[in-house]
Amino acid sequence: xxAEQERFGEFVGVRRHGHVAELVLDRPKAMNAVxxxxxxxxxxxxxxxxxxxxxxxxxxxxxxxRAFCVGADLKERNSFTDAELxxxxxxxRGAYTGVLELPMPTIAAVHGFALGGGFELAxxxxxxxxxxxxxxxLPEVSVGVIPGGGGTQLLPRRVGAARAAELVFTARRVExxxxxxxxxxxxxVDAGRDREEALELAARIAGNxxxxxxxxxxxxxxxxxxxxxxxxxxxxxxxxxxxxxxxRAEGVAAFNEKxxxxxxxx
Numbered sequence: 001x002x003a004e005q006e007r008f009g010e011f012v013g014v015r016r017h018g019h020v021a022e023l024v025l026d027r028p029k030a031m032n033a034v035x036x037x038x039x040x041x042x043x044x045x046x047x048x049x050x051x052x053x054x055x056x057x058x059x060x061x062x063x064x065x066r067a068f069c070v071g072a073d074l075k076e077r078n079s080f081t082d083a084e085l086x087x088x089x090x091x092x093r094g095a096y097t098g099v100l101e102l103p104m105p106t107i108a109a110v111h112g113f114a115l116g117g118g119f120e121l122a123x124x125x126x127x128x129x130x131x132x133x134x135x136x137x138l139p140e141v142s143v144g145v146i147p148g149g150g151g152t153q154l155l156p157r158r159v160g161a162a163r164a165a166e167l168v169f170t171a172r173r174v175e176x177x178x179x180x181x182x183x184x185x186x187x188x189v190d191a192g193r194d195r196e197e198a199l200e201l202a203a204r205i206a207g208n209x210x211x212x213x214x215x216x217x218x219x220x221x222x223x224x225x226x227x228x229x230x231x232x233x234x235x236x237x238x239x240x241x242x243x244x245x246x247x248r249a250e251g252v253a254a255f256n257e258k259x260x261x262x263x264x265x266x
Contacts, residue, residue: 009041039095046098071116096149100124109198120149130185142171211247
């Protein structure tokens with residue numbers, strides 16, 4: 001990784017592309033298997049990005065040529081005592097929650113293997129761009145555990161309960177074309193193009209109001225699963241949070257003056 005990148009521990013970096021942040025999983029010798037140290041670094045990077053009002057979109061990428069992330073570091077897990085595993089659980093969970101709770105739109109750029117916790121990191125994002133080498137899946141029941149990074153909750157929300165059950169219970173791996181047809185990924189691109197296409201998508205999104213983007217994400221996330229009336233109340237609260245913002249005033253002025261808006265971000 002280049003010297004221009006901000007480091008969060010040994011295994012995570014952040015690149016800046018204007019208002020787009022790129023969170024890079026960077027443990028190539030282990031195919032980005034998430035160790036305890038790496039989990040802490042992911043959480044720390046997410047804390048920093050979430051607190052930065054200049055970040056309008058975050059893209060999660062991988063430095064490994066053949067994998068996005070192969071999930072938890074099972075070699076490390078196998079060395080734990082039961083007590084150590086219990087103590088490590090909040091650390092591991094913090095990495096997935098950190099990505100899930102980023103307040104701005106998030107995009108995962110997936111190639112190669114995205115399995116177990118690796119796919120759960122992608123599922124924690126709002127959108128998944130995958131190239132044709134991608135292989136995704138939640139194989140945890142095949143090794144005696146369950147998807148514990150959000151998979152049992154996020155996958156049904158993405159593809160429905162029955163489809164998620166089939167994928168979790170069979171523990172099967174799904175290649176890119178089928179993944180796209182099932183809705184496991186949102187955009188399928190040519191091999192080697194996942195990062196570039198995800199960053200281009202992020203740049204288009206980042207051209208919109210940062211206040212509006214965060215409020216829209218908040219409304220969609222909080223309203224999901226509620227009955228319609230309750231969901232509309234969530235939406236109304238989000239609308240009120242932006243209706244009198246500087247971004248709203250600038251957006252209307254820019255539209256009337258036929259120019260690109262200069263968002264104040266407040």
